[in-house]
Amino acid sequence: MLYILTVCLGIIIGLIMKGRISNLAEIKIKKVWLIILAFLIQAVARIIGAKGIQMPAESAIVIQLAVFLLMAACFWFNRYYSGMVFIGIGYLMNTVVMAANGGRMPVSEKVLAATSISHFIDNIKTGKDIKHVIMNSGTKMKFLADIIPIPGFLGSMMQVVSIGDLVILVGIFILTVELVTGRKIFGTNDRKQDFGADDIK
Numbered sequence: 076m077l078y079i080l081t082v083c084l085g086i087i088i089g090l091i092m093k094g095r096i097s098n099l100a101e102i103k104i105k106k107v108w109l110i111i112l113a114f115l116i117q118a119v120a121r122i123i124g125a126k127g128i129q130m131p132a133e134s135a136i137v138i139q140l141a142v143f144l145l146m147a148a149c150f151w152f153n154r155y156y157s158g159m160v161f162i163g164i165g166y167l168m169n170t171v172v173m174a175a176n177g178g179r180m181p182v183s184e185k186v187l188a189a190t191s192i193s194h195f196i197d198n199i200k201t202g203k204d205i206k207h208v209i210m211n212s213g214t215k216m217k218f219l220a221d222i223i224p225i226p227g228f229l230g231s232m233m234q235v236v237s238i239g240d241l242v243i244l245v246g247i248f249i250l251t252v253e254l255v256t257g258r259k260i261f262g263t264n265d266r267k268q269d270f271g272a273d274d275i276k
Contacts, residue, residue: 076228076229076233077225077229077233077236077244078233078244078247080229081244081247081248081251082247082248082251084248084251085247085248085249085250085251085252085255086251086255088248088252089251089252089253089254089255089256090255092252092255092256093256094252094255094256094257095255095257096255098254098255098256098257099254099255102254104149104153105149105152105153106148106149106152106153107149109145109146109148109149109152110145110146110149112145113141113142113145113146113149116138116141116142116145117138117142117206120134120138120205120206121204121205121206123205134205135177135178135179135205135206136174136177136178137178138178138205139170139173139174139178139179140178143166143170146163146166147163147166147167150162150163150166151163155259156249156250156253156259157249157250157253157259157260157261158246158247158248158249158250158251158252158253158260159246159250160246161242161243161245161246161249161250162242162243162246162247162250163246164242164246165239165240165241165242165243165244165245165246166239166243167239168219168237168238168239168242169219169237169239169240169243171216171219172215172216172219172220172237172239175215175216176208176214176215176216176220177208179205179206179207179208180206180207180208180220180221180237181207181208181209181210181214181217181220181221182199182207182208182209182210182220182221182222182235183210183220183221183222183235184196184209184210186221186222186223186224186235187221187234187235189224190224190234190235192234195207196209207221210222218238219237219238219239220237221235221236221237221240222235222237223235223236223237223238223240223241249261
């Protein structure tokens, strides 16, 4: 829900800034297949974990490294957008804490237990969820972990987030505004006043 609301807010602000919805149809993010491939890798890994198939401990690190490289490449190709830079920074923050904890994102058991998805605790502890790990005394960089609860309907799709996730949301908002208005929010439009389909394909 947070992602949907963020995009909707970005569209509204973009329109207030004299942007056009039609601009969205003209935009083509460079190398978008890199992001699609990254999500497919994560999806397959989660399906395998959900089926109870045990994977080597090192697999989490390998998977996250592959996903990181794919995402980082896409962010680099689209770095002209201010919003994409923020998304990249947020994703890097998440990747750093995961790399420091065996390739998995630490999550607060206390915070998770207070949500409607508390049943995921068992999945994490049994290894079915290969993306997360319950925080403990040995967890590194706890401040970057999933420790922030999202209340009410706002958390209907992601009830516990990290600082990196919030930075990503800021990036999505900025990127949406940029796409609707056809211009950068930060910096100058040194490549084109209006970056449309001819600019990013």
